[in-house]
Amino acid sequence: xxxxxxxxxxxxxxxxxxxASSGQVDARRHGELLLPAVxxxxxxxxxxxxxxxxxVVGVGPGPYTGLRVGxxxxxxxxxxxxxxxxxxxxxxxxxxxxGQGGLEGPFAVATDARRKEVYWxxxxxxxxxxxxxxxxxxxxxxxxxAGLPVVGAGAVLxxxxxxxxxxxxxxxxxxxxxxxxxxxxxxQELLExxxxxxxxxxxxxxxxxxxxxxx
Amino acid sequence: xxxxxxxxxGIETSCDETGVGIVRGTTLLADAVASSVDTHARFGGVxxxxxxxxxxxxxxxxxxxxxxEAGVSARDLDGxxxxxxxxxxxxxxxxxxxxxxxxxALNKPLYGVNHLASHICVDQLEHGPLPxxxxxxxxxxxxSSLLLAPDITSDVRPLGATIDDAAGEAFxxxxxxxxxxxxxxxxxxxxxxxxxxxxxxxxxxxxxxxDAPYDFSFSGLKTSVARWIEAKRAxxxxxxxxxxxxxxxxxxxDVLTRKAVRACKDEGxxxxxxxxxxxxxxxxxxxxxxxxxxxxxxxxxxxxxxCTDNGAMVAALGAEMVARNRRPSDxxxxxxxxxxxxxxxVPGAHPEHSHDHVHEISKDNLYS
Ligand SMILES: [Zn+2]
Numbered sequence: 380x381x382x383x384x385x386x387x388x389x390x391x392x393x394x395x396x397x398x399a400s401s402g403q404v405d406a407r408r409h410g411e412l413l414l415p416a417v418x419x420x421x422x423x424x425x426x427x428x429x430x431x432x433x434x435v436v437g438v439g440p441g442p443y444t445g446l447r448v449g450x451x452x453x454x455x456x457x458x459x460x461x462x463x464x465x466x467x468x469x470x471x472x473x474x475x476x477x478g479q480g481g482l483e484g485p486f487a488v489a490t491d492a493r494r495k496e497v498y499w500x501x502x503x504x505x506x507x508x509x510x511x512x513x514x515x516x517x518x519x520x521x522x523x524x525a526g527l528p529v530v531g532a533g534a535v536l537x538x539x540x541x542x543x544x545x546x547x548x549x550x551x552x553x554x555x556x557x558x559x560x561x562x563x564x565x566x567q568e569l570l571e572x573x574x575x576x577x578x579x580x581x582x583x584x585x586x587x588x589x590x591x592x593x594x
Numbered sequence: 595x596x597x598x599x600x601x602x603x604g605i606e607t608s609c610d611e612t613g614v615g616i617v618r619g620t621t622l623l624a625d626a627v628a629s630s631v632d633t634h635a636r637f638g639g640v641x642x643x644x645x646x647x648x649x650x651x652x653x654x655x656x657x658x659x660x661x662x663e664a665g666v667s668a669r670d671l672d673g674x675x676x677x678x679x680x681x682x683x684x685x686x687x688x689x690x691x692x693x694x695x696x697x698x699a700l701n702k703p704l705y706g707v708n709h710l711a712s713h714i715c716v717d718q719l720e721h722g723p724l725p726x727x728x729x730x731x732x733x734x735x736x737x738s739s740l741l742l743a744p745d746i747t748s749d750v751r752p753l754g755a756t757i758d759d760a761a762g763e764a765f766x767x768x769x770x771x772x773x774x775x776x777x778x779x780x781x782x783x784x785x786x787x788x789x790x791x792x793x794x795x796x797x798x799x800x801x802x803x804x805d806a807p808y809d810f811s812f813s814g815l816k817t818s819v820a821r822w823i824e825a826k827r828a829x830x831x832x833x834x835x836x837x838x839x840x841x842x843x844x845x846x847x848d849v850l851t852r853k854a855v856r857a858c859k860d861e862g863x864x865x866x867x868x869x870x871x872x873x874x875x876x877x878x879x880x881x882x883x884x885x886x887x888x889x890x891x892x893x894x895x896x897x898x899x900x901c902t903d904n905g906a907m908v909a910a911l912g913a914e915m916v917a918r919n920r921r922p923s924d925x926x927x928x929x930x931x932x933x934x935x936x937x938x939x940v941p942g943a944h945p946e947h948s949h950d951h952v953h954e955i956s957k958d959n960l961y962s
Contacts, residue, residue: 410687414694414925428699443643444684447650451688452695454654459668459699580643
């Protein structure tokens with residue numbers, strides 16, 4: 380499952396292929412949509428949650444509030460069912476989906492970070508990220524990514540910075556699960572299911588208190 | 595403790611405490627709390643994003659700690675309760691998401707409950723079943739209200755509330771003016787014990803004959819105390835911190851207890867319950883005891899650890915929901931930062947989408 384972007388997406392994967400999946404785009408209702416989506420996907424596959432042997436969750440980067448819904452849900456499932464919980468970079472899921480769609484490297488992936496910024500990373504190919512994800516203003520990275528296709532809603536949103544914007548716009552849990560299954564089968568370690576915020580919380584140490592006595 | 599009383603786990607994340615409690619009926623079995631208060635201290639108040647991040651980190655470990663402490667197995671639970679509001683939206687969402695996932699994974703009914711009603715219900719763990727009706731004075735950094743509760747699971751009526759600052763906020767602000775740090779409640783309580791509460795006559799807000807009898811106002815008091823301190827400083831005199839703390843505290847608890855006792859008399863209620871973080875204040879407890887005794891009212895105040903935000907209070911209300919067969923919440927349950935006090939819980943929207951139906955596919959017990 381992934382809730383790091385406006386997409387609330389859930390998929391069930393049996394190690395070979397996606398059995399059922401759900402994707403809804405609603406940036407404000409991650410909390411309401413995720414569990415019913417899990418329930419629908421399991422019902423469609425006629426599988427009970429306790430048959431699941433592992434949980435994979437997108438760790439972002441993403442705007443915080445929605446991101447946490449997926450992470451805490453995954454962690455709680457892991458605890459309740461005693462199954463492992465793995466993290467994957469949400470941008471890696473988008474890159475993998477772009478590869479499934481026929482895009483070959485190199486390219487970049489960008490999602491909407493709000494506040495006129497994007498979360499982004501460069502890829503050698505659909506499975507290989509080069510460098511850590513970052514958060515920047517589109518204009519500040521346009522030159523660096525010039526000539527590259529850029530995948531995702533963060534690219535589509537800023538056509539002047541990313542003239543070669545490509546789909547898919549949103550991450551799909553099916554791609555995330557397929558990538559995880561591939562890596563686990565190859566004996567590779569996945570990430571800890573910890574959030575990639577990339578920004579510090581907005582918090583300011585207050586100045587001295589305001590004097591109330593009129594001058 | 596009867597084995598047939600409901601065994602409920604409660605999750606609380608409305609502010610800066612990640613709380614998970616487990617109760618059986620009115621018996622407390624575990625109360626695990628992880629607090630991020632130290633992280634907020636240097637900001638002089640709770641920073642919502644810092645609180646939310648801390649909840650995510652602490653959530654599952656705190657659930658596991660509570661289960662261990664209670665010595666019960668998750669599969670034996672009769673329900674999962676969670677604070678669905680009011681509170682900080684992002685903070686609430688972490689607890690609500692965890693509770694939904696836990697209830698779903700264990701195939702247990704879910705109860706989204708009201709934080710304020712939980713503050714009242716927690717006293718069942720200390721003093722047994724609540725009398726009906728109960729008069730409750732809730733005072734904390736986020737709320738100051740007088741509530742009449744004929745049935746804590748379904749009928750809670752607001753009689754009055756603060757029209758500006760919450761009582762706890764006033765303590766924090768005065769502590770800041772006096773450079774005493776955050777949070778202000780405990781330190782002012784401590785210093786006030788060594789001061790003279792009658793030394794400075796600070797104003798009692800909204801106590802005039804034409805004022806709303808059950809509403810509170812602490813903003814004017816706060817300004818008045820700050821001006822008094824500033825005048826001393828401007829005159830180059832030393833500020834008598836202990837006397838200021840004692841006189842300020844006296845002004846707050848005088849108004850709180852006076853109005854609460856009056857509400858009991860007016861409504862013919864012979865029990866007063868006081869809850870919320872400020873109920874840990876020793877002078878509030880003492881003065882309330884004195885005035886209740888004089889008025890023939892029985893005072894119920896839980897121990898300080900149960901007055902501040904915790905998971906046990908949520909579990910206590912959840913257990914009452916189970917015991918009284920209230921309709922569970924559904925999987926669409928959302929965090930509602932402004933959930934009205936008149937809604938003690940958030941039942942599922944559609945009876946046909948009740949818990950059992952949603953879980954039709956997994957009806958046979960996951961662990962059977
Ligand atoms: Zn509270």
